[in-house]
Amino acid sequence: MSTPAAILVVDDDTDLLRLMTMRLTAAGHAVQAVASAEAALAHLAVKLPALVITDVRLPGLDGLALFDEIRARHPSLPVILLTAHGSIPDAVEATTRGAHAYLTKPYDGKELLDKINQALLLNRPGPAPFNGDGEWRSEILSRSPRMAEVLAEARLVAGTDASVLIAGDSGTGKELLARAIHKASPRAGKPFIAVNCAAIPEALLESELFGHVKGAFTGAQGHRQGLIPAAEGGTVFLDEIGDMPLALQVKLLRVLQERVVRPVGSNEAVAVDVRVLSATHRDLEQAMSEGLFRPDLYYRLNVVKLGLPPLAERREDIALLAQHFLLTLAGRHRKPVRGFAPDALEALVTAPWPGNVRQLFNVVEQVCVLATAPLVPLAQVQRALQMPPAEVLNYQHAKQRFERDYLNQLLKLTSGQVAEAARLADRNRTEFYRLLQKHGLDPQLFRADAAPLAQPSDSGDKKLSDESSA
Template sequence: MLAPAQTVLIVDDDEAIRQMLSAFLSKEGLRVVTARDGLEAIEVFRLQRTDVVLLDIRMPRMNGLEAAKAILEMDRGTAVILMTAFAEVCTAVQAIKDGAFDYVIKPFDLEEIRLLVRRALEIRSMRADIVSLRRELSERYGAEGILTDNPKMMDLRQTIAKVARSQATVLIQGESGTGKELVAASVHYGSPRATGPFIRVNCAAIPEGLLESEFFGHEKGAFTGAATRRRGRFEQAEHGTLFLDEIGEISPALQVKLLRVLQEREYERVGGSEPIPADVRIVAATNRDLEAMIREGTFRQDLFFRLNVVALKTIPLRDRPEDIRLLADHFLGRFAADNNVVIRGFDPAALDCMLAYPWPGNVRELVNAVERAVVMSTGNVILRDDLPENIICGERAAFVSELLPDGEAIRPLREMASEFETRVIRLALARNGGNRARTAIQLGISRRALLYKLQEYAIT
């Protein structure tokens, strides 16, 4: 099926000009409609929104400037090109400031008209592609794009959707590999700033001496090697979101400067003296205990308060076992497509290993394990032996290692047994799809006893 032809509206009180432009642009493969004055142009445009409007300025009943204003109020995306006499150029320039695309001076060359209309259509098409891409990003990385069957994660997803609509600074805390960057992206793409850039800075990966320049940019000659002016990440994130990952790694001196930006909403390039407004939303993340760092004197309390306007905490994969299969199936589909292989799913024995494993590296480790399994697989299902060796061998020892990591003190037996029992019940529920009756049978206890333990251990 052919795409509908792009449409141009020609508006001029001179019939000869209307006919000439109509014939010329029709030969270019465009659909053309015409109007004799501004009032008629508005009515035609209301009935059929055109991609481009070629609009004369001097016309009876309503001039082109008034018609352009009315048309752009109906659709800001339409490209309005004004046709004007040389004496009216200043007026046309003002119209461009008010939203018109461009102007052409009469008498004009038809080739000039062709190039101008084509450029307007190309830019309109690019803008449509950008809107479509941003919509896709919003759907993929917005809160709804976070895959989960876990009640706590569903609550987090709802909280992200609420927070995203605000302009508040957000602090995301959680273990490595739990999806802090995905949460940050969800905040951005679900916000009014979604059309702006999402800029990520890994504070732990940048050398200490370059952090300030990386954040704020520098002027030419600010230090040895600064041959040109450089835009920093704050400037790159203008009208968007700046994601500061591993915020706990920045130095005390940079903490002071970041605090100033958050307080005064402006900054200066390294070597510069002119303040630059900071229209940027800050989302920070860390796997470190910032409150403990405050007590140790390595992180500023006032900066913590500025960052911690809205706090979000990611959930370790071991506490959401019902998501292991969901996420594993998702990543399996992705990596199977990437490697051009057909794999139907996981063998039950492989799935049991994955459900029993504590995933200390969280979702990041699961991603790597599934990718490795796809690469190693020689059949149409993932077998137990396709998984990394530590997941196969560690399924039983994992419980003990989780309860008693190296160096951790032994606690009261009842407390440790309760933790172990909670994990076993969660795993059994996950394997039985949340069915409590089947879970009770598998565990060898009555349904009433299971319900009592679910309430005792606050398992949802």
């Protein structure tokens, strides 16, 4: 069972505070309720919750001032604002500065829970610091069930000397997993040497792996130890093994079978004690069928196969990794940035990520270098992701959208009572009816005994029924 999320609720209305506490507790959350912004700040100084929900109108320090304090002290802590009609513009302004959302009173219970779940998903804290048993995988940050399965299998196989083939797309962290296996193995005190088989020219790869003697080829002016013998007692990680030339595959197979290495130009074989881990983003079974990879080597390498999921299949980890990278890079580049705006974080979580974790790191580094404020805005993330900017409306369409949203909020606030809505809008009833008709809004659908099912309509053709009670 997961740990309940800690939520701090701030409201001076004791009845509403009691009702919200009951509702959120029933939903499985741990609620701390306080009646003032000052009390909230005192609570935050002692224990940081996962989410803050605050009314805008509070005695003394108001909810917006509380939001500003939270944003200054804890930039990544999500805040949901509860607002009455008169403070809607302030709440809208606050969302542009990083508030997760705002809801108007009386708020819809389901909508509130949806906003809470969204905020907790995007801002869920990372795992607790690793204890001694978890130190082996301390470089791998994850709360994904898929990754948990992979790590559990890796931990089991680490204690053996079995060869492990790590499969996964480029950028998924295959070398990090190999390092973790080495750190959890009895060979942890010995060298871990990683070799990228695709990055070394074919003519040099044999010499790099096995070493050479003086005069073995032009330019070989002395003896050189290979990377495999250099890992004596430890682990060799052969990355992109699928790109190894066929001629060299034969020699690697001999190393695995006979545990000896013959340097280039030498007639003598040298005994080696190394564990071989390998990785590839290629389909080696297809490569075997095409004659590009030796089956006997494949079966030697593939005693245990671990598959790393692409980042798009472990979206639970994106916010965690992005925040970790951001704080690390902020220190490296001496930048003041400490977190992402809620919409920026949502853009990261929903992006496709074809380049996986490596691409995520690159994007976070770009926004960090260009950051000028503590919170990374959506526009910077969109630019780094090369996403099209948010829709820009012309003045007339923007005015219509605002008008429609404003009328929707008024009808929700007044439960469909047109006279009251018109009074709040400072418009006469006839003019207000014309506005409702223009946007296809039916007040009856906002009554307390009916769900607000009205959909926005630009045509204005929908006719309103007479509302004699108004």
